[in-house]
Amino acid sequence: MKTFSIGGIVAALALAFGNAQAAVTTFTDEASFLAAAGAGLTQEGFETATQSTPTSVSFGGGTFSCSGSAWCPGFFGINGGIAKEGSQSVFFASPDTATFTFNSPISAFGIFIGGAGDVAPITLSLTTSSGETVTALNNFTGPNVGDPGGFDPFIGLIKTDGFFTGVTFTPSNQDDGIFFDRMSYGTAAVPEPGTLALLGIAACGLGGLRRRKG
Numbered sequence: 067m068k069t070f071s072i073g074g075i076v077a078a079l080a081l082a083f084g085n086a087q088a089a090v091t092t093f094t095d096e097a098s099f100l101a102a103a104g105a106g107l108t109q110e111g112f113e114t115a116t117q118s119t120p121t122s123v124s125f126g127g128g129t130f131s132c133s134g135s136a137w138c139p140g141f142f143g144i145n146g147g148i149a150k151e152g153s154q155s156v157f158f159a160s161p162d163t164a165t166f167t168f169n170s171p172i173s174a175f176g177i178f179i180g181g182a183g184d185v186a187p188i189t190l191s192l193t194t195s196s197g198e199t200v201t202a203l204n205n206f207t208g209p210n211v212g213d214p215g216g217f218d219p220f221i222g223l224i225k226t227d228g229f230f231t232g233v234t235f236t237p238s239n240q241d242d243g244i245f246f247d248r249m250s251y252g253t254a255a256v257p258e259p260g261t262l263a264l265l266g267i268a269a270c271g272l273g274g275l276r277r278r279k280g
Contacts, residue, residue, distance in 0.1 A: 090198045091224045096176060096250075099222030103174040104255030111248055113152045117143045123156055127251065128169050134162025141243065150178045150217040150247035157181070157245040160188065160237035166249070167195075171229035174254035176222030179203065180245035181211030188239045192221060195232040202235065211245050224254045 093099035100107070108127055115125040120139035123130040132138035137159035149155045158164040166175075175194075182188050183206040190203040202221040209216050237244060 089227050092200045093222035094220060096220050099176045103224055107250045107252035109250050111152045112154045112156050115144055129167050130156050132158045132162050132164050136162050138162040148211050148245060155245045155247040157243055160239050160242040163234055163236050165232055165234040167232040171231050172251050173225045173229050175233055175251045177249040178217045178247050179219040180217040182244045183208035184210050185242040186239045188237055188242055191236045193234045194230040196230040
């Protein structure tokens, strides 16, 4: 007599649900990030951004601000002529920190980084307002922002268990000008919590089944 358990199916479903509900998924290329996030994100090129205070820049969906005493205020704000696209980007310098704050909660954020690591190798971390921290650059040595490939690094993240209203970049080195451009943000297309709950109940039910064959 053989006993056929569907524990393997349950394990696979549990793994799928675990992956679906992981707090943050990160991306290092824009195409994969946009494909995962789905339609509806806002793209910001900072072409109409304005410097509202010495430590704050306003754009359509929020603000970009700096915190620290080494270069902020001073070497911070909007740069004309250095950009991933168009003619403007926003920038700050290490070891100060820079924060994007959004007018409405979001679950997806992606941006191109330029100029980082051309003074000294840099590790650049990104922390969401809800507490998740990811590594945007790891001991990175990059080209000058004006050189070909100067805006190549990209970091994107999607939060699948809620929302956040800001992201803060924290650099590890000193006196390094860091530029940002072509930012995408908004609400990612993720499974509805109710759908995941129903599937989870179904998986629990399957876990109790056994089929015996003589």
